Amino acid sequence: MQPLLDAILHGGPMARRRAMAKAITLLESTRADHRAQADALLTALLPHTGKAFRLGISGVPGVGKSTFIEALGLYLIAQGHRVAVLAIDPSSSVSGGSILGDKTRMEKLSVHEMAYIRPSPSSGTLGGVAEKTREAMLVCEAAGYDVVIVETVGVGQSETAVAGMTDMFVLLQLPNAGDDLQAIKKGVMELADLVVINKADLDPKAATRAQAQITSSLRLLGLHGNPEHAHHDDTLWHPKVIQISALRGQGIDTFWAEVSEFRRLQTANGRLAARRQQQALAWMWERIDAGLKQAFRQHPQVRRLLPAMEADVAQGRVPASTAARILLAAQFGKAPETIE
Ligand SMILES: Nc1nc2c(ncn2[C@@H]2O[C@H](COP(=O)(O)OP(=O)(O)OP(=O)(O)O)[C@@H](O)[C@H]2O)c(=O)[nH]1
Ligand SMILES: [Mg+2]
Structure with a gap:
């Protein structure tokens, strides 16, 4: 990782561009071990x-x-x-x-x-x-x-x-x-x-x-x-x-x-700085929302219930809000009435 970091920060034009391409490819990878490296690289680059x-x-x-x-x-x-x-x-x-x-x-x-x-x-x-x-x-x-x-x-x-x-x-x-x-x-x-x-x-x-x-x-x-x-x-x-x-x-x-x-x-x-701050926070929340939704859909209990629940809501047999509470409760392992 250190050589990559050095090449991005201090390399000559050719080495720099090659290192950038490598780093961006790493960031785009969906492999979990790559993601860990990418996160470490980004954190080191951030300053x-x-x-x-x-x-x-x-x-x-x-x-x-x-x-x-x-x-x-x-x-x-x-x-x-x-x-x-x-x-x-x-x-x-x-x-x-x-x-x-x-x-x-x-x-x-x-x-x-x-x-x-x-x-x-x-x-x-x-x-x-x-x-x-x-x-x-x-x-x-x-x-x-x-x-x-x-x-x-x-x-x-x-x-x-x-x-x-x-x-x-x-x-x-x-x-x-x-x-x-x-x-x-x-x-x-x-x-x-x-x-x-x-x-x-x-x-x-x-x-x-x-x-x-x-x-x-x-x-x-x-x-x-x-x-x-x-x-x-x-x-x-x-x-x-x-x-x-x-x-x-x-x-x-x-x-x-x-x-x-x-x-x-x-x-x-001061609007340039304010805009960037808002963007960084909005990005964090956008990614949290996306991550939670993905985890939710992958939860075994949710996956088991979801098709029938969707059909029930679509057909008007179960209120949408009730269905959402049942599904959220399934993910958290709680009783539906404890979900706000
Ligand atoms: N006359 C004239 N033609 C232009 C001008 N700017 C671009 N063109 C022509 O318009 C066409 C499209 O230009 P591009 O730069 O490829 O447009 P683009 O927005 O990148 O298009 P996409 O990549 O398909 O989204 C090309 O044939 C250009 O030569 C201009 O200022 N005047
Ligand atoms: Mg174009």
Whole structure:
């Protein structure tokens, strides 16, 4: 374990990247002995994490995420940053993982020694995939990557998962997005700290229209959703909309200026730290919930009772709350009436 740790923390570019890949593979393993090693490794790495800026990026297939991340990554490397790119793609066990094919779209970034690109873990549930990605993020940070990008295509609840593990959540949109604001997935707009209209080169007029429309809908969301936004307050960040062309590399500097301003404000007003604390606690509870549920389903007594109980509840023979109490009591070996 020590050599792996040393290579991640102090290795040269090649050794470091190899050690990172090895560590992340260990984290993704489902073997119990691997999990014990992975937990020890993460705990040892933890003091070296937290210094990176964590950037979440989402947008529908084809909006230009890979093209954008390639342009942004190279721009940041030119400024002396080290860039890691991770992905959450809950469907990747089926599709084989789009970011792999993406390496061809991130042609220069993927081979750059100051970059590290890792496809989405391909295991089952979104919660499980998100957990692995959070842990991989810590490995990248300990290895000295100071910008960590987490991308998702936004299947199911994956935007929420990405927003829940990053400092800033960016939503990429097409120039025609403003024409049908209803089509933008409900709830996702609320998560966005910054909306980026890509492919502005294709239709500059539409992009400008979309920028105005989304700006006003964000303002409305702010007024209704967050009372603080009702008053203009210079110490708070107000979600913005910008236009870029990832393909032509236009607007990348503007984008990074907005990110830097966001980071400055959120650091000064304490929200960056507060967001991370909330995220860490929410992650712990999310994993406890998932772990308890799994243990519950595997309990022999529960397994014996469950099929009949489910049928009884579905058919209206037993109240759902009574069934839950009976099953919980079975797991804890108690009488049902002692369960709250
Ligand atoms: N004209 C124009 N085309 C772009 C721009 N950005 C990306 N594209 C093109 O749009 C297509 C899709 O881009 P990708 O970067 O692969 O999009 P993606 O969001 O990563 O797509 P998935 O990985 O499938 O989710 C490619 O053909 C790009 O060349 C842009 O700013 N302008
Ligand atoms: Mg892509």
